[in-house]
Amino acid sequence: PYIISMDESMMRAGIAGEPNPLTEIPVLIGYPRYVSIMTDVGGSRDPGEPPLKPSKPRRSRELTVRTKFVDTAFWEPNLLAPGGKASFDIELPGSITTQHLMLVGTTEQCEIGHKTMDVNVLQEFFIQPDLPARLVQADVVEIGASIINRTQVDKTVNLSMQATGLSVMTAPSSGIRVAAGSRKRATWKVSAMRVGMASLRFTAETESHADTAIKEIYIHPKGKPEARHHRGMIDAGRKVINFDVNRDGEEAHYAYITLVPDILHGALDGLESMLGYPHGCVEQTLSFFLPNLLVKRHLEASHRLSASLLDTISDFTVKGIVRFMNFKHHDGGWGWWESDPTSTFMTAQVVQALALASSQGYHGQPGVMDQAISLLMDRQLEDGSWKVEKGFRWDRVPGIKEMTPCIMTASITSALVRSGAMKRHEDPIKDAIEFIKTRTDTIRNDANGVARTCLLLQETDPDSILIPRLVERLLELRQGNTWEGGSALGGTMESTALAMRVLHRHDRERYGVIINEAIKEILDNRSTKGGWNTTSDTVAVIETFLELDDGSTPECSIECALNDFSKKISIDEENLEESIVNMRNISLNNHMVDGRNHLVLDVVEGKKIHYQLTELIWTTDGTAKVEQEFNVKRQHSCTASKVGDAVDVTVRVESLAGIVPFVVIEETIPAGFILEKNSTIEKIGETNMFDHHQVNQHRLLLYPKAFESLTFSYRMIAVREFLGFHPGTTVECMYAPSKGCTAPVDELKVER
Structure with a gap:
């Protein structure tokens, strides 16, 4: 253990x-x-x-x-x-x-x-650079370096700074006198004109000492990019993908190519995309924790789990357990955050995940599982169901606005069954299943709900006469190659993945063509950097792909070429983790030329390899197309300040779609400022509008409770000369990333 x-x-x-x-x-x-x-x-x-x-x-x-x-x-x-x-x-x-x-x-x-x-760690003479945490294209900012003389002799220092990727506008004079046992600061004014990594080499020299510090800082494009995708399947032979780069009309242009040779690599690609997910609530933790364990179990069963991949999975699993323990409520359950109301739905999902972890040798605090399951049993209603919780909007399905008791009960029951709770709580769980069986008419137009219910019955009552009826209804709800709609947390990709799993279990031979068409549709909807639209979509796809995988890895070899770039990737059962790293999001950024580019993919061995070329393009107006679901107004107490001044920022966010749950708001602090953390945390707490927040000197992430409109404020301190833009407030629906808003940027100035 x-x-x-x-x-x-x-x-x-x-x-x-x-x-x-x-x-x-x-x-x-x-x-x-x-x-x-x-x-x-x-x-x-x-x-x-x-x-x-x-x-x-x-x-x-x-x-x-x-x-x-x-x-x-x-x-x-x-x-x-x-x-x-x-x-x-x-x-x-x-x-x-x-x-x-x-x-x-x-x-x-x-x-x-x-x-x-x-x-x-000691050194008697050295130089210490002072860089902003973040630079945005077109920023003009002061950077500094302190010369530290810990000797007992005064020093005359020749100071230099060489920059690649930055334009140096002013520099300090040479021959700086630094007294014994003291420090002195020098400054440069630089302009961040080019997107990409900038390298700075600071050197301080005396007759007896010399020290060099080399630092790097990334210069970000302004605004959000437009994403373009080129997707398809290579059955064999050569594929040429053409795309254009316009250096004059673009601020920045990135390109990545991803290759997916089989559904196992599709699952691993989805898992990789979840590991660095930016949000930190319980559901987001579950979204990388559960697939991790499913991948480990699947690869162990097919004898394809390497030691290095096991180490990676174990590391993330242990981190996930600790996070769950930290987020556990006093009543033994879980909510979305550590201090919000306990959620029956979320508690059941955590119980399922911890049970799977325990079965593979990863244990949390003793008694946690029993306490959580007891809470779930106490909340079960007399008819066997569980009450639908506030905030679950099932509005991706036409005509259905609220999550039905049937779906809520099916989700909780499925989690309890998978956790092994049936052994000790057989009667209450059977009552829940009977409740679901008598309510299937309430979900007949909901492909997601039909699939969830059918999966539960396939696991608990495989001889039920309802299963063929639900399968038939699922086929009637199919639109093209997918199942439209979704759940409170997932969309069409989640519904499609669940439906594929139902058909695979029911009759894999009979429905093989439908399943293969759905696989292609899912791969064609891969998001920009991996995974699918929401975390719930990605988790459903990963679990389905693992269940459909036959336990073997097809050998294949692919050659990629673009201008001066070439790379050959070979895949077999011995290099799964190496191939997934080498095949996903291969950067082409440094190999593109102005004008027409020809990316050549040669399949040396193998067939039916899915590809996705993604372009991220920042145009001169710095905007990307999103569904504007919010109005955002931001005000600064002043736009011109001096070093040491405080600038108060007030932001008001209004929803255009009524009350909305599951939203994240991001404020990025510009290079000339730092966030005043203590007063900001105090102000956020006073509003009582947020379930959670993450605050550091350079970024503010807010997770509001369900809201129609809200106002918050924070304080920035000017710390260096600066002329540039305050990146716009970003508002994003966590489970519908295409819906959100990015407010216009504001120009700010800091002088000494």
Whole structure:
């Protein structure tokens, strides 16, 4: 079993139960994110701290070049320590600061030890760059660097900065005098004219010392891009895809190619897209947690799970369990967030996920499952159903505005059955199934609901006379190659995936053509960077693809070529994780030319390989087409300020579609400012309009309760000279990403 140990600052897992007693010491060394106007880390000294002792005489000036600036310097999750002792080597990052070393050890008897200590990284003379966290194209901003002299001798410093991707407008004079045991700051004014990665090389030189720090910062395009997709199937031979690049009329143009040789790779592609999902609620956690375990179980059963892929899946699984434990409510259930009302629907989904994790050796806190299942049983009504919860709008199905008790009960019952609760709660669960059987007429026009109900009966009562009727009705609801509509959280892709699973279980030979047509339709609707429209769509597709996979990987080989770029990808059962990394979102950005481009795909071996070429294009107006579901008005207390000034921002969001749930609002802080966190958190809390928020110095993410209109405010502090744009407020429906709003940008100015 996996042993999970936690404290306020970290969580790690070790394995117990091995034949030979060993101590496993997960080791993490790193530093917390620095909170100050200086955005880099390290180099600070307490007032009155004496200079470093003189170093040994140098034979000649030594140049140190520092390029590695990372938060986590070293991480070893599986350090074996026979007898309780172990040694390890660490290459420290280039930041001159105090690193925090943290060790956690567990034994097979579940004994846990914990130790922290500091490691001081010292250098007597160095340069510390100060860059904004984010740059947007056309920003004119001040960047800085501090020269730190910890010797006992005054230094005359020659300072230089070379930039690639930025235009340097002003630079400090050379020959800067820095007193012993002190620091001095120099500044440059730069213009971010070109989208892409900018590299900056800062060098400080004296007669006896020299230090170089190389930093990179990405320059983002303005606004949101327009996405263009080229999709299709290559049966064999060569495919040429033509697309055009117009450097004069475009601010930026990116292109990616993804290849999917079979449905297993389609499932893995969907899983990859979920791992970095930006939202952090319980449902989003479930959306990467559950598919992870399903993939692991499927690959283990077909003997295709490699050690490296197992490590990746285990890492995300343990993180998910810890997040579930942190979000658990006092009554033993879960909501969408840690402090909102407990949701019967969400509690059932978490129970199902934790049960699957436990069956594969990943355990959370003792008693959690029993407590949650008891809560679900207590909330069951006398007729066997569960009450529909506020906020579940089933409005993707014509004529159906609210989630029906039949669907609510089917979703909870299915989760309980899969969690193994039938053994201890057989009668209440049978009552729920009987309730569903008598209410199928309420969902006859809802393909999603029909499919969910049929899947439940196929698992619990495979001889039910209702199954053929539901299958027949499902076929009647088919439109083209898909099943339209969706659920409260998913859309057409979710409904189609569920229907495919029903037909596959009922008669895979008879419905093989329909299933294959639906697979092609699903792959043709892959989203820009992987997965499908919503997290629920993606989870349904992954689970269906895994169930349809026959356990073998077809060998294939594909060659891609574009101008000066060429790449050959080969796939077999031995390199699944390597091929999924190499086949998804292959960047073509640095290989495109102005005008017509010809991407050539040659299938050397294999057939029926799906491809998707995605273009992301930022035009001069910086706007992308979305369904405008909101009105957003933003006001600044001033648009011209001085360094040190506070700028208050007020945002009002109005829904054009009545009360809406499941929305995320994002505010990005421009390069000349930082967000004043404490007052912002206080103001957000006072509104009582938000279930959750994520606040750092450079971004504000808000997850409001269901609303028709809301107003919030925050404060920015001007920290550097700046002339540029405040990126527009973004509002997005979490389960309908095409619906949202991006407000116009605002021009701001900061002077000294």
